[in-house]
Amino acid sequence: GVTQSMGKVGTSADNSLAESFNAALKREVLQNANVWSDEATCRRQVFRWLTRYNTRRRHSWCGHRSPNTYETLYIATLASAV
Template identity: 45%
Template structure:
């Protein structure tokens, strides 16, 4: 997710800072004490872990990667209703937004 990340020492260490600079990597980090910077990412990962990941045993890393991706695409994006977007799924929200935007452009 392209959101501000945790400011844990493993992410803010001098070694990571130097590695990022040497390799042209721009890091995105929230400000200290601003707890809502990464609230959306925290919420997503909490949901993923609680509703899906920790309920299964993964025989291989590859299988876990594929099944997590499938869960995100099917359950999280297409079927799970989100309170922050009016109790609709992200896919339905995007479709509604696209329709409204197209109608406004046609009317103009």
């Protein structure tokens, strides 16, 4: 029952990264849940997913590491500014 986005070219909605993120959210959280008991429950489910997405879920763009692990490794390899 989710309608595909219909953003115009050049708008902030026309962003493949955002579209990919939104598709993952819809597929992994919203797709099988037709109704939540209340708004707070829905928000908690989305927040739980976002926390996992940013801290534990592995992403192909960063060598199949979680974003937190990638940032920790990346920061450790930066040269000091002199």
